[in-house]
Amino acid sequence: SRKPAWWKESVVYQVYWRSFRDTDGDGIGDLKGVIEKLDYIRSLGVTMLWVNPFNESPDKDNGYDVSDYYAIMKKAGTMADFDRLLTETHARGMKLMMDVVVNHTSDRHPWFIESRSTRNNPKRDWYIWQDGKDGEPPTNWRSYFNPSCWELDEATGQYYMHSFATEQPDLNWANPEVREEIYKMLRFWLDKGVDGLRLDALALLAKPDKYADAENPRDIRYLTHNPGLHDYLQEMNREVFRHYDIMTVGEIAFATPETGVLFVDEERNELNTLFHFEVADEMPEWDMVRFKRIQMLWAESLKGRGFGSQFLNNHDHTRQVSRYGNDKEYREESAKLLATMIHTLPGIPYIYQGEEIGMTGVRYETIGDYQDIAMINKYVEEVGKGGDPAAVLRSLQPLSRDNSRSPMHWDDSTNAGFTKGTPWIKINPNYREINVERAEQDPNSVLAFYRKLIALRSRSPVMVYGDFTDISGDDAHLYVYMREYDGTKWIVLLNHGESPRIFTFPEAAIAQKTHNPVLVLGTHETSETWNDEGTIELRPYEARIYEMK
Numbered sequence: 001s002r003k004p005a006w007w008k009e010s011v012v013y014q015v016y017w018r019s020f021r022d023t024d025g026d027g028i029g030d031l032k033g034v035i036e037k038l039d040y041i042r043s044l045g046v047t048m049l050w051v052n053p054f055n056e057s058p059d060k061d062n063g064y065d066v067s068d069y070y071a072i073m074k075k076a077g078t079m080a081d082f083d084r085l086l087t088e089t090h091a092r093g094m095k096l097m098m099d100v101v102v103n104h105t106s107d108r109h110p111w112f113i114e115s116r117s118t119r120n121n122p123k124r125d126w127y128i129w130q131d132g133k134d135g136e137p138p139t140n141w142r143s144y145f146n147p148s149c150w151e152l153d154e155a156t157g158q159y160y161m162h163s164f165a166t167e168q169p170d171l172n173w174a175n176p177e178v179r180e181e182i183y184k185m186l187r188f189w190l191d192k193g194v195d196g197l198r199l200d201a202l203a204l205l206a207k208p209d210k211y212a213d214a215e216n217p218r219d220i221r222y223l224t225h226n227p228g229l230h231d232y233l234q235e236m237n238r239e240v241f242r243h244y245d246i247m248t249v250g251e252i253a254f255a256t257p258e259t260g261v262l263f264v265d266e267e268r269n270e271l272n273t274l275f276h277f278e279v280a281d282e283m284p285e286w287d288m289v290r291f292k293r294i295q296m297l298w299a300e301s302l303k304g305r306g307f308g309s310q311f312l313n314n315h316d317h318t319r320q321v322s323r324y325g326n327d328k329e330y331r332e333e334s335a336k337l338l339a340t341m342i343h344t345l346p347g348i349p350y351i352y353q354g355e356e357i358g359m360t361g362v363r364y365e366t367i368g369d370y371q372d373i374a375m376i377n378k379y380v381e382e383v384g385k386g387g388d389p390a391a392v393l394r395s396l397q398p399l400s401r402d403n404s405r406s407p408m409h410w411d412d413s414t415n416a417g418f419t420k421g422t423p424w425i426k427i428n429p430n431y432r433e434i435n436v437e438r439a440e441q442d443p444n445s446v447l448a449f450y451r452k453l454i455a456l457r458s459r460s461p462v463m464v465y466g467d468f469t470d471i472s473g474d475d476a477h478l479y480v481y482m483r484e485y486d487g488t489k490w491i492v493l494l495n496h497g498e499s500p501r502i503f504t505f506p507e508a509a510i511a512q513k514t515h516n517p518v519l520v521l522g523t524h525e526t527s528e529t530w531n532d533e534g535t536i537e538l539r540p541y542e543a544r545i546y547e548m549k
């Protein structure tokens with residue numbers, strides 16, 4: 001995995017277009033809005049945009065329910081807008097990554113409409129249909145968004161499977177016609193010049209080989225990593241990926257260091273990179289010791305074999321400064337510290353829109369203000385079981401996907417400069433304080449820091465290809481590691497916490513400064529390094545990167 005490749009050097013900026021910039025006043029962002037802001041995105045120094053799904057869709061799950069893979073959602077714009085977005089992105093030296101949803105379609109997709117029409121329709125087998133068991137669903141499996149992944153189709157008397165919402169029936173990947181149709185669709189977009197694919201919910205493509213009850217239905221791992229999955233990915237690579245100079249990243253739920261490497265091992269010809277969720281899904285709040293262990297195990301397992309990703313938030317996960325930093329007294333400091341960490345750990349860094357100005361999670365007052373289908377379904381389920389509505393709402397707020405879906409803050413004008421209409425989802429009231437315009441005027445802003453960090457990567461191969469060694473052990477707040485590549489040696493020091501802390505280097509050689517440490521970048525002004533005893537004091541949420549000259 002040391003072999004240089006452009007995609008390994010990527011810094012990706014995720015654009016949740018419906019919440020980015022609205023140009024036509026309907027309250028929903030659009031592709032024209034993304035085009036309008038391309039110079040801003042370019043100014044960050046990122047190399048690639050990941051744009052969330054914009055295919056035609058009834059929009060039950062914000063575009064993750066596609067009804068026409070060859071058309072643009074009307075809310076997003078037209079095919080001409082898309083073509084211009086691609087050209088304009090390329091004209092600025094950046095690449096475009098599309099988000100493709102191939103595990104399921106919308107229930108309004110013509111394939112599904114045909115499939116459900118009669119039991120002997122030629123497309124019946126394009127989805128997963130099963131008979132019920134004694135008037136009950138075929139199995140006790142849950143879906144991500146509902147108590148059951150099975151929905152009875154009254155007309156034909158069978159159940160179809162949906163791993164997500166009822167309106168998102170799962171495709172049957174065991175059927176070669178389905179696979180060929182998906183490959184054809186991918187080629188259509190790649191032939192247009194799309195440079196990358198973010199492949200949604202990939203771990204779910206292969207279904208369990210037996211339709212039998214799960215022992216613990218709440219742990220939905222059984223929906224993922226089933227036999228046949230890697231055959232599909234190798235076929236997809238053979239049929240599509242390898243014929244284009246692209247970057248592929250798979251969303252692989254429940255990937256572990258042992259199973260994850262199988263998706264990205266360069267010898268296996270499946271995907272370039274993956275997202276795993278050991279942090280975003282499985283670490284509810286900051287846990288430094290656990291985080292270090294996760295990083296170390298992934299670094300060990302990917303070393304020399306494949307490439308991973310680094311992210312702490314996206315459109316499904318609460319904003320990182322609120323969840324993993326301190327969005328009150330240390331909002332700017334902790335936003336910078338988390339950024340330093342994500343950009344200096346091994347793997348491709350992802351920035352979710354608004355993260356670069358330290359946007360925080362939202363708290364809407366009523367369930368009616370929330371739009372996230374996952375949250376709303378969970379609310380209905382819990383209240384239905386007798387939960388107190390106010391308590392249920394409170395329990396769902398911290399991790400609601402809407403935390404990161406509230407619109408981007410451009411300036412302090414009405415609706416944060418996002419729209420002249422009524423926004424589809426409420427704006428976070430703190431936009432007057434946290435917005436791009438204001439950040440642009442402050443040389444010490446989070447935004448200015450992101451620009452420095454990203455520029456640093458473009459001239460520092462050590463950030464991309466460097467070996468990684470954690471030298472901080474199990475310290476619960478300090479994270480200190482080395483990156484080394486081709487004679488360049490870096491030491492990154494991070495103090496994740498609200499009090500000053502002293503770090504003592506374990507290794508005598510480093511402590512004795514056999515090299516001269518030069519500060520490459522830091523979150524705070526400083527002229528000191530470590531002293532002769534090999535100790536160094538870091539302020540709350542301070543991060544420093546040293547090069548050993």
Ligand code: TEU
Nearest residue numbers: 061064144164200201253254277281316
């Ligand atoms: O998410 C899939 C998914 O499994 C997430 O719900 C989960 O939180 C996690 O990140 C993976 O373990 C994708 C999309 O990102 C999400 O927005 C869609 O709702 C979902 O697929 C269905 O298409």
